[in-house]
Amino acid sequence: MTITRRDSFALGAAALGAASIPIVGARAAVDDVPTADVKTPEYKIEKGASLHVIRPAKFVDPDQTIWNENTKKFSEKTGIEVKVDFLSWEDLRPQLAVVANTGAGADIFISFGADPHIYSDKLVELTDLADYLGAKYGGWYDLALLYGRKWNTKNWIGIPVGGGTGPVMYRKSWVNEVGYTEIPNDLDKFLDLCQKLQKNGHPFGMSLGHAIGDANGFSEWLLWTHNAFVVDEKGKVALDSKETIASLKYATELYKTMVPGTLTWNDVGNNQAYTAGQIGMTFNGVSLYFTLLKSPDPKLNAVAADTFTQDTPKGFSARKPQSAAPINAMLFKHSKYPNAAKEYLRYMMEADQYGVWLSSCLGYWCQSLKAYSKMKFWESDPKLKPYSGALDSPFYDGYKGPISASSAAVIANYTVVDMFASVVSGATTAEAAAKQAARAAERYYKKA
Amino acid sequence: MDATTADIGLQRLAFTRKPDGWVTRLFDYKPFLVFLCMLPTIGLLVVFLTYPLGLGLWLSMTDATIGQPGEFIGIDNFLYLMEDPIFWMSVTNTIFYTTVATVGKFVLGLWLAMLLNHHIPFKAFLRAIVLLPWIVPTVLSSIAWWWIYSPQFSIVSYVIVDVLHLKDHYINFLGSPWPARWSLIVANIWRGIPFVAITLLAGLQTISPSLYEAALLDGASGWQKFRRITVPLLMPILAVALTLSVLFTFSDFQLVYAITRGGPFNTTHLMATLAFQRAIPGAQLGEGAAIAVSMIPFLIGATLLCFFGVGRRKWQQGEAND
Numbered sequence: 001m002t003i004t005r006r007d008s009f010a011l012g013a014a015a016l017g018a019a020s021i022p023i024v025g026a027r028a029a030v031d032d033v034p035t036a037d038v039k040t041p042e043y044k045i046e047k048g049a050s051l052h053v054i055r056p057a058k059f060v061d062p063d064q065t066i067w068n069e070n071t072k073k074f075s076e077k078t079g080i081e082v083k084v085d086f087l088s089w090e091d092l093r094p095q096l097a098v099v100a101n102t103g104a105g106a107d108i109f110i111s112f113g114a115d116p117h118i119y120s121d122k123l124v125e126l127t128d129l130a131d132y133l134g135a136k137y138g139g140w141y142d143l144a145l146l147y148g149r150k151w152n153t154k155n156w157i158g159i160p161v162g163g164g165t166g167p168v169m170y171r172k173s174w175v176n177e178v179g180y181t182e183i184p185n186d187l188d189k190f191l192d193l194c195q196k197l198q199k200n201g202h203p204f205g206m207s208l209g210h211a212i213g214d215a216n217g218f219s220e221w222l223l224w225t226h227n228a229f230v231v232d233e234k235g236k237v238a239l240d241s242k243e244t245i246a247s248l249k250y251a252t253e254l255y256k257t258m259v260p261g262t263l264t265w266n267d268v269g270n271n272q273a274y275t276a277g278q279i280g281m282t283f284n285g286v287s288l289y290f291t292l293l294k295s296p297d298p299k300l301n302a303v304a305a306d307t308f309t310q311d312t313p314k315g316f317s318a319r320k321p322q323s324a325a326p327i328n329a330m331l332f333k334h335s336k337y338p339n340a341a342k343e344y345l346r347y348m349m350e351a352d353q354y355g356v357w358l359s360s361c362l363g364y365w366c367q368s369l370k371a372y373s374k375m376k377f378w379e380s381d382p383k384l385k386p387y388s389g390a391l392d393s394p395f396y397d398g399y400k401g402p403i404s405a406s407s408a409a410v411i412a413n414y415t416v417v418d419m420f421a422s423v424v425s426g427a428t429t430a431e432a433a434a435k436q437a438a439r440a441a442e443r444y445y446k447k448a
Numbered sequence: 449m450d451a452t453t454a455d456i457g458l459q460r461l462a463f464t465r466k467p468d469g470w471v472t473r474l475f476d477y478k479p480f481l482v483f484l485c486m487l488p489t490i491g492l493l494v495v496f497l498t499y500p501l502g503l504g505l506w507l508s509m510t511d512a513t514i515g516q517p518g519e520f521i522g523i524d525n526f527l528y529l530m531e532d533p534i535f536w537m538s539v540t541n542t543i544f545y546t547t548v549a550t551v552g553k554f555v556l557g558l559w560l561a562m563l564l565n566h567h568i569p570f571k572a573f574l575r576a577i578v579l580l581p582w583i584v585p586t587v588l589s590s591i592a593w594w595w596i597y598s599p600q601f602s603i604v605s606y607v608i609v610d611v612l613h614l615k616d617h618y619i620n621f622l623g624s625p626w627p628a629r630w631s632l633i634v635a636n637i638w639r640g641i642p643f644v645a646i647t648l649l650a651g652l653q654t655i656s657p658s659l660y661e662a663a664l665l666d667g668a669s670g671w672q673k674f675r676r677i678t679v680p681l682l683m684p685i686l687a688v689a690l691t692l693s694v695l696f697t698f699s700d701f702q703l704v705y706a707i708t709r710g711g712p713f714n715t716t717h718l719m720a721t722l723a724f725q726r727a728i729p730g731a732q733l734g735e736g737a738a739i740a741v742s743m744i745p746f747l748i749g750a751t752l753l754c755f756f757g758v759g760r761r762k763w764q765q766g767e768a769n770d
Contacts, residue, residue: 097515210709261599263712264622412729421713
């Protein structure tokens with residue numbers, strides 16, 4: 001099968017925009033979420049309450065439409081007016097900083113990753129709500145516990161709403177061709193697979209350029225598979241280690257098998273190359289699969305049929321060495337209607353609302369509460385499976401240290417990514433790069 | 449009304465006129481009036497120029513992050529930058545980028561301007577077309593260049609490999625430091641040529657054709673005409689265009705950020721992109737501001753160099769050319 005340059009051009013453009021996926025039996029009543037019998041907390045709603053909610057822009061259409069429908073249902077039921085703003089991802093953090101520092105604006109702010117920890121002193125504790133939800137819905141995943149609670153305490157400062165992850169996505173026929181039935185967990189075998197894929201002209205490809213999601217995710221995977229980490233439990237930089245050097249050396253070997261140009265890829269680089277059939281394996285979110293599946297082009301539907309997914313190889317790690325990008329709801333102390341806000345969050349996280357929302361997003365978002373993993377839609381397509389466990393991981397940006405602004409800065413400045421990029425390209429040695437990156441990371445950790 | 453009554457009226461007016469009040473006298477006082485008329489401008493400059501610049505200076509001496517106002521830490525940020533190899537790489541990159549791109553733009557721009565100065569068919573149309581790279585929003589043309597330089601989908605590679613069969617693999621334009629830098633410079637030159645060409649064309653059109661005719665009668669060669677007539681008379685406008693162009697190039701952001709984001713491994717960062725990278729996505733406002741402030745001496749230096757190095761003419765002092 002060949003896809004011309006022009007085809008892939010159009011595809012790349014399509015992949016840049018949010019793909020639209022159909023809603024499969026979404027709005028039906030949710031009856032596939034096991035719940036425990038727990039007394040619902042009763043929040044005394046303030047008189048004349050109204051709420052302003054800010055959350056990240058939609059991934060896919062249902063993300064926004066169902067969220068709005070649920071909100072409307074809430075308003076009708078309680079009489080509380082709720083205004084929801086969907087903010088583009090780049091604008092989210094600056095706006096959050098303004099809201100937090102001026103003490104005015106949104107009551108509830110849903111944002112990425114470390115934010116509840118950065119603004120913890122400005123947030124209302126949500127322990128009662130989180131404990132209730134956890135008890136009712138089979139408990140929170142590890143990543144939800146890490147991001148939702150203040151470091152080393154049981155005090156909740158955010159309600160983890162969900163997250164997304166990027167497991168291995170590969171062309172089954174090409175992987176079978178070189179003698180593998182699935183993606184091996186062993187690093188040597190994984191390298192062997194990549195070498196063979198390259199020999200057959202279907203190489204592995206993953207960005208080590210300035211791609212905020214892909215490149216950081218990939219370099220974290222390289223670190224964690226080798227038991228290396230940026231900081232230790234106390235938040236002291238521990239990047240300059242023999243494990244890091246081993247991972248750098250492994251990355252160098254792996255890089256030789258990759259398609260050329262991965263150092264320049266941004267976040268759509270691997271999507272484009274995979275769609276065009278120039279790579280046979282990558283790590284990616286489910287969006288790529290759905291773009292292929294729902295394409296009007298039968299050639300791409302065939303690619304989707306041949307596409308399979310699996311958790312990223314474990315290497316020396318005991319658990320899946322991959323994080324997810326969780327979104328957490330924060331309730332600000334400046335809110336005049338904290339009880340109304342808690343009631344809103346409770347309502348949105350309950351099965352009748354959350355279940356519909358989650359199943360309509362089809363793997364773009366993954367649940368933070370374990371009971372939702374039992375929903376039938378996860379079984380509707382075996383390729384969704386690795387996405388259902390996005391938050392079932394002990395790994396996070398800045399592992400093993402406390403979640404803080406520092407870890408976010410290391411990610412945003414591509415400190416670890418550039419360490420790998422400079423070594424795999426032969427610009428510097430593994431030892432020198434590890435020292436340099438550790439020094440750069442220390443700068444951010446010292447400030448916190 | 450006849451003449452007499454009008455006279456009386458005037459006289460009465462003159463007699464009844466009261467001595468000027470202090471408000472009137474104040475407004476008749478020239479220095480005050482001048483100050484008053486300048487107030488709106490001063491206000492605008494203070495609000496939109498002095499304040500942001502001052503804030504930038506202040507931020508560069510704090511450890512502010514996005515979300516935290518930060519504390520005064522003196523020149524700590526600058527001391528850190530002094531030891532930061534990435535910062536120094538961005539400085540050398542910026543100087544290299546500015547120098548090479550400016551030379552490229554002026555050589556090609558001057559050449560283009562001289563071509564357009566001839567009587568050619570569709571002159572107006574061609575001149576309009578030349579401006580296109582300058583008119584298209586840079587972010588759009590940057591994305592076009594990003595596709596051109598793509599390791600997988602480059603049209604250039606496609607032509608070389610799949611059409612002409614000159615090479616057997618696609619070119620990795622942005623994958624290693626030097627090719628990436630040159631690629632960015634080419635894109636910058638492409639974008640900057642129209643500005644130079646059109647400005648110099650305007651300059652060329654002010655040169656009287658009679659000078660060339662006189663030179664022709666004296667038997668001057670083409671090179672001599674260029675060297676002795678065109679260049680000296682073009683100098684004033686060249687100096688202005690050069691200054692502006694150097695400033696634009698030095699503080700370029702969009703091209704680099706859209707095409708490489710400073711990658712691979714920070715080797716194509718310019719000071720402007722590094723400042724943004726550290727300050728906004730990286731949330732280290734203070735450090736980002738310090739990088740931005742570090743650009744100021746370079747910018748002043750570059751401006752002075754262009755202004756006094758290239759155009760040592762009396763017009764700069766407000767006198768006529770001789």
